[in-house]
Amino acid sequence: MTLFSTLAEAGRIRIAHYGMALGAAAALAGPFLRGAVGGAAGKAALGATLGAPVGQRRLFALQRAFTPNLVTAGQGIRAYDNSGTAVVTRHADVVEVLEREADFAVVYEPRMRKLTAGENFFLGMQDGADYTRDVTNMRAAVRRDDLPSLVVPLAAQRARDIMAAAPGRIDVPVELGRRIPLHLLDRYFGTPGPSEAEMAEWTSILFWYLFADLEANPSVEARAMQAAASLRDYLDAAIALRKAQPEHGGDILGRCLALQAAGQPGMRDLDIRNNLIGLLIGFVPTLAKAATQALNQLLERPAALAGARRAAQADDDTLLAAHVFEALRFDPVNPIIYRRAARDAVIARGTLRAKRIPAGTMVLAANLSAMFDPLAWDAPEEFRTDRPWDQYILWGHGMHTCFGQHINRAVLPQILKPLLAKDGLRATGPLDKGGTPFPVRFVVEWPAA
Ligand code: HEM
Structure with a gap:
């Protein structure tokens, strides 16, 4: 050049x-x-x-241009202690915050300990021996090579079965989105819960409490404490039951118990239970929400929907996935990821937008904004299916990048494939969150073939 x-x-x-x-x-x-x-x-x-996501994107577009890193003494988040709020909007700075784990620390520990009745979970930990031990253990149980052999076939078959039984319309979050991860809890995790409805309810309120209850609503906390107690009891019983059997089985619970039997540190019954609590909270409500929101964005864009339909009908999983993740960019499950400054820190050092962030400030790394930053993304307002995969920030970045990222990448397109393959797909009304952080109703229909 x-x-x-x-x-x-x-x-x-x-x-x-x-x-x-x-x-x-x-x-x-x-x-x-x-x-x-x-x-x-x-x-x-x-x-x-x-x-609405489009309103948030517009607000971020303004902030990115004129005050990209905003620091105030106001406390926007009450759920976790802090002494002020910073909102970081440019791609480079969002990535910087999430990569500087020692300066900008995760905050979830106190609420995580309430859910487990004592222990932390690795998403609530900073870098250290416990974090490495727990992530390593869970990676030995939740293996990447399970995806082609087990997880994708299970998800794909379940989605096909659900769609084959659907009478020309389906309520996506309830009848499809959450039923695939719930099926995987049964067949892959080995922890189906007392019922699909209870598992969905427990994991949703726990997710809400940990990540979305920014105002510290006492009724959310009360419901979360109840759900956590029920989930702990259920998992304790499931672990005890499985241990009483001569064979532990090849699912995630069975693998955890095999690691325990081999003397692996960090794999007592209690550790297994607490790690499973963390994983289950990440597993069910997120996949259901992501599938529904991505579909909603596709339905708002006829050309993109047609592209996704062609990819689904041609069984082109790579192209289908490109449509689904580009759609999710317009309305990601988490539009911001928050951290707290562990000490005074300067971000974007050496630039005109450099900002000092005092220790104790809650730092909102706006990943939704980052993914629309024209300084980092080519034509961000356009829906495109040729964007480099590793540029997306759909499930975090840096040390705490989603443990399930490869599951998300493989499973989300499978959840939507048989639905997107339908000709004439249309929504009967807007996506309804019913006052919660999750889609609770989104009915779509299609004409008889
Ligand atoms: C579309 C679905 C999903 C979305 C949008 C999502 C989102 C995220 C985000 C944003 C983070 C980073 C949080 C932070 O840095 O503060 C994260 C971390 C995490 N997610 Fe997910 N997640 C999804 C699916 C899953 C699944 C399927 C699992 C379980 C297998 C899971 C388990 C976790 C865990 C354990 C962490 C913590 C990782 C660590 O601390 O190293 N998530 N997820």
Whole structure:
């Protein structure tokens, strides 16, 4: 590249950057005005705009351009102790926060200990011997080579069976999205729970409590404590029952017990139970939510939906996955990932947007914003299926990147494949979260073949 073409390219990207911000400002002006002068109804409309992923993307576009790293003394999150809030929006800075694990630490430990009635879980730990031991143990039980041999065939078959029995319409989160991970809890984990409904309910409220209860709502905590006690009791009994059998079996629970029998440290019954609690919370509500939200985004884009349908009908899993993950970029399960500054730290050092973040500040690394940053992403507003996979930040980044990332990558397209293969697919109404962090109803239908 010549100096001239480099400068021209830099100029084009900057123009796109500020162009996005101005477009966002224009789109948000109306709702903000209505919010300012429209009384309760106007405020509710503004809340709805900013609560929707498209509203959040617009707000982030403005922040990215004008105050990319915002630090305030306000405490936006009450669930975990903090002395202020920082919102980090550019791709480079979001990645920096998530990679500087010693400076920006995970916060989940106190709530994790409440759920296990004592112990921490590795998502709540900083780098250290316990973290390495627990992740290593669980990786020995949840193996990557299970995907082609076991996990994908189980998920694909279950999705096909559900769709074969569906009468021209389906409520995606309840009748499809969560039933695949629940099936895997049974056949792959060996911990089906007393019923699918209870497992879905327990894991959802626990996820809500750990990750989405930003205001520390006492009723969420009360429900989570009850669900955690039930899940602990169930898992204790399942472990005891399996140990009483002569063969432990080849599923995840059986493998954990085999590691215990071999004298592996960190694999007492209690350790196995607590690790399973952490994994189950990550497993069910997330996959169900991701499948539903990705489908919703596809349904809003006819060309993308047609592309996904062709890929599903042609059994082209790679192309189908590219559609699903690009759709999820527009409405990821976690739009922000939060950390707390363990000590005073400067981010984006040496740039004009460098910011000092005081110790104790809650740092919201806005991965949704990062994935729309035109300084890092080519034409981020476009739906494209040729983006490099490792650029996405759909399930974290750095040391705590999702333990289930390969499962997500393999299973999500399988959940949606037989549905996306239908001609004439359409939503009967909007995706409904029913006041929770999860889709609780999203009915789609298709004409008889
Ligand atoms: C689409 C589905 C999923 C999404 C969107 C998702 C999202 C995430 C995110 C954002 C993180 C990082 C949290 C942070 O850094 O604060 C994470 C970590 C984690 N996830 Fe997932 N997850 C999904 C599926 C799963 C599955 C299937 C499992 C279980 C096999 C799982 C287990 C975990 C665990 C154990 C961690 C902690 C990893 C560590 O601390 O090293 N997740 N996930």
